[in-house]
Amino acid sequence: MQEGEDERGFFAEVPPSPTKAGRLARQEKPHYYGHRERLRDRFRDNGAAALADYELLELILFRSIPRADTKGPAKALLKRFGSFAEVLGAPEHLLREVEGIGAAAATDIKLVAAAASRMVKGEIAARPLLSSWQQVLEYCRAAMAFETREQFRILFLDKKNVLIADEVQQSGTVDHTPVYPREVVRRALELSASALILLHNHPSGDPAPSRADIDMTRTIIETAKPLGIVVHDHIVIGRSGHASMKGLQLI
Template sequence: MPSGGLFADTPAASDAGAAPASVQEVPHFHHHRQRLRQRFLAAGPDSVSDYEMLELVLFRAIPRRDVKPLAKQLLARFGDFNAVISAPPSRLAEVTGAGEAVICELKIVEAAAHRLARSRVLHRPVITSWGQLMDYCKTAMAHRETEQFRILFLDRKNVLIADEEQARGTVDHVPVYPREVVKRALELNASALILVHNHPSGDPTPSQADIDMTRQIERAAKAVGLVIHDHVVVGKQADASFRSLGLL
């Protein structure tokens, strides 16, 4: 065949050292993923930054793309790792690249964190696990964008027997009905309650509405022999105890 034939100018024919067409180049982020996983396993979670922790989560959702830019976008939008995994799906979807698979992975991590924290306090005396109880409340509520009111139900030995969300509200208000609180406590055969709600603003200082609502619940509870141990307001960085503030 003449030297100027059909295949003479193709890379496979003209470049003697070229790799076979079937061999694909390893993506530049492949080794980064391996190194990051190895560092995480060898040195623990404190060895990785927030965006690297997000990368580890996103690897499963996006197996064939560099996820570092998306991790940094999510942090820029929401602030930190906790805020990212706690963000509502509708807001996560506003970030370019955060599709259904990404949102699902983030919500799985959030649910796992809540379940783990809850398992450490459920069916245990609150007196000996108060720190873990507050950690659980912060994990579940501190980064929510709307108010949530939860009730922790205790038995006669102050063992946590149930933890339930009573109501959801807006960014600065949540409707709570004392009669419903008492009714549920009686259904569970509870002897005492701890009330918990969050302030999306981040400031845990109780409002006058919080104080009035707590007193209404306290009066309804006393009428049937229930004790209100505390009402805790959870903020993003701190919490406030009605008992410590002399409001109960």
């Protein structure tokens, strides 16, 4: 310290000058910085209704893609599969074909889909299904509408029409599933089921029952009836909607 210099000034903390690295870090701040928090705030304040489909997908992707812009992948998913529901229903290996979607992101999307299906199933599990028909249809659509192969599914009900079990009995090809009426009835007897709701999906998207679908359903009804087992309906699920054979007066 030179003579005449105030020692307080000598020992005072001098703010460090910005380093080159610090300046570069500020200059190269990602353009999506703050976007994620704003999107979360909108969701917290106003719910999912305030968000577009791609924005809701962005929120899902935030955790699995922590250091990149998620808007591009979210929009690419919708472009590839057509709708938010179809993104959730898409097979994991097809999700991974979309640019920006890796294994972690694809798994997170399928996890959300599984959680949604489980939630709807929980809503119908403890109540008579015939009194909550719309929820049954929502569950069936969530579970089957976007499968790429045909599935034959059965809801087994007790005497009060409360769900005992929900089982996929057969899986087939893109346009055919082998169904064996005796196996359907045998499983119903094992579970002490009094009634059934039959379900299968059409990956083509058109839920209209085929002649084979109708004939198979009538065979199951005829096989089950002498054993006191009622078939309430056979619902065909497609991407564009559903068809009830009972509603169409086909059974």
